[in-house]
């Protein structure tokens with residue numbers, strides 16, 4: 001469970017070095033997009049049309065923020081549930097997206113896509129919204145303005161805290177960790193777990 | 195008889211909306227603290243520590259703890275000796291939600307028609323539960339309910355013979371299916387009994403109970419304990435990334451039911467277990 005400080009864009013070597021459970025402090029550019037924007041983008045990809053922003057080699061953050069208070073550039077924000085983007089994710093990885101940031105476990109097809117296209121799926125902490133919004137230094141609306149909080153925004157982040165949940169080797173952090181703590185107390189009472 | 199102006203209700207609801215979103219209740223913070231001490235997973239422990247920092251940052255900066263400030267669920271217990279004047283009751287509650295979400299810089303997360311799905315841009319309508327009770331006061335509670343955990347809630351009619359064991363299995367199955375998607379550590383509101391509509395309402399009301407307070411019936415309190423232990427033995431842990439703190443509490447509410455039925459409902463409340471009450 002290594003710790004990495006990485007800057008975007010992630011290189012193929014960066015991806016190779018990332019293993020599930022590794023923590024990453026990410027600095028650079030990421031793109032915020034969620035349900036409605038994904039629906040539109042995947043329709044474009046299916047029709048062989050270009051996307052409104054070039055996301056090849058980039059990282060998508062599945063999220064929709066609160067409105068900013070006076071003096072803020074963005075309101076509180078943290079990842080939304082990743083599995084809702086699972087129907088679209090393989091197509092996005094195939095297109096060239098190198099990483100996604102969400103919360104919660106994902107489908108087999110996403111795991112397989114990460115392995116096939118040498119990409120990763122990160123977990124950030126759901127609901128850690130006050131903290132995460134303070135790691136965002138710039139925000140720019142870049143596409144689908146009509147979608148309001150679901151529009152695509154380009155973010156500059158500094159030391160954005162992530163965990164590698166699915167790596168490019170087909171490994172799954174959720175699947176690895178949960179069994180370790182199943183019946184933990186019962187087992188530790190019996191001395192099975194130290 | 196006591197006269198209450200509709201405007202007073204609007205103002206109270208508005209304030210409850212943002213206060214609930216900014217200031218995580220103390221029983222929940224205390225729940226995180228207890229969980230952080232006992233959590234066996236290093237990842238889980240670190241998540242709980244970060245949630246505690248997040249709660250504090252939200253509080254001191256008067257900012258939403260979680261960006262999904264939810265659909266507002268408003269519970270109104272109206273004293274039978276109250277007379278509301280100066281406006282339409284339902285509209286004054288909705289106006290409170292509208293004002294609260296706008297002035298509190300909360301996210302507008304409601305679409306008007308569930309199939310056409312266009313954002314109403316003011317987070318209304320809120321879901322409003324009303325109950326007529328004794329007295330001359332109005333007790334208002336606002337529960338901003340995020341989508342992640344609400345989506346993982348479930349209801350089922352068991353066979354009466356399945357009893358407490360059947361209830362336990364259904365609750366556990368629901369929690370396992372939710373896994374990390376419901377943002378654990380969660381509060382698991384359980385309703386048992388009543389009818390199709392009543393049982394889900396029981397589960398939702400259960401979520402409002404303070405963490406650490408048991409059901410008054412000893413056999414239900416016992417079931418609460420058993421379920422809490424079983425859920426924390428699933429291994430799901432904080433954010434579903436493994437650990438021993440999957441649930442902070444499992445409050446159960448019960449009601450009488452038909453001889454043929456044993457309805458059970460599970461309303462999952464994520465770690466953003468926001469709720470705020472006022473009496474006017």
Ligand code: SF4
Pocket residue numbers: 079080126127260261262263339340341342343375376377464465466
């Ligand atoms: S499930 Fe709860 S904590 Fe998680 S993102 Fe939704 S509202 Fe926030």
